[in-house]
Amino acid sequence: DAMVIQNPRYQVTQFGKPVTLSCSQTLNHNVMYWYQQKSSQAPKLLFHYYDKDFNNEADTPDNFQSRRPNTSFCFLDIRSPGLGDAAMYLCATSRGERTISTDTQYFGPGTRLTVL
Amino acid sequence: AQSVSQHNHHVILSEAASLELGCNYSYGGTVNLFWYVQYPGQHLQLLLKYFSGDPLVKGIKGFEAEFIKSKFSFNLRKPSVQWSDTAEYFCAVTTYGNNRLAFGKGNQVVVIP
Known part of the structure; x- marks a missing residue:
């Protein structure tokens, strides 16, 4: 089945220790997104890629970076995680064709990040 | 920026009861409206969406939602819930030409057998 895969599902890191979360998709979608979801x-939305074009949200901290080396993969890098960065991180994709605002977004299962 | 409000974060009801979840958004222009559902242990998935045409939209698993432009609302309904409808439900909005989904905080729905 075509899908959005996130690895790992659970990630524990230490305060200030860089961490990378990964997302891959078999849907061949143009757009990939990263969301942060804190409890309740x-x-x-943190940022998204439309193909190779990176679109950062204005209020996304500089501590968060992203890479998309090819269509299938997208990475979220947290350079110096703080306690406040503990959250579920969701990756999503969408086709990104003509009427992008009506696109359905397809979500991965998420990576739960714990910062010690 | 658009915002989305969902009330009654926790809803508990019995099987066969009717469900209605409210969703209001704040944006005066053209919007596209979505309801996503997250079943326990699963990923977010689309329940239904509206972007034009008939304001009463039917989705999967017997859910429907009605877009009322004058009330800035897109309420979700199901006439008779089942235990398997236990999930978290998120309303979300995009604006015309913009793919940024703005989510509400979600409704945690528990259906008691």
Whole structure:
């Protein structure tokens, strides 16, 4: 089945120790997104790639970076995780064709990040 | 920026009861509206969406939602819930030409057998 895969499902890191979360897709979608979801809060968009074009949200901290080396893979790098960065990180994809705003987004299962 | 409000974060009801979850958004322009569902242990998936046409939209598993432009609302309904509808439900909005999904905080729905 075509899908969005996130690895690892659970990640534990130490305060200040860089961490990378990965996302891959078999849907061949143009757009890939990263969301942060803290407990009892709405998912919040961090950034997205439209093909190779990176689109950062204005309020995404500089501590968060992303890479998309090819269509299938997208990485979220947290350079110096703080305790406040503990959250579920969701990757999503969408086709990104003409009417992008009506696109369905397809989500992965998420990676739960714990910061010690 | 658009925002989405969902009330009654926790809903508990019995099987066969009717469910209605409210969703209000704040944006005066053209919007596209979505309901996503997350079953326990699973990923977020689309339940239904509206972007034009008939304001009453039917989705999977017997769910429907009605877009009322004058009320800035997109409420989700199901006439008779089942235990398997236990999940978290998120309302979300994009604006015309923009793929940024703005989510509400979600409704945690528990259906008691």
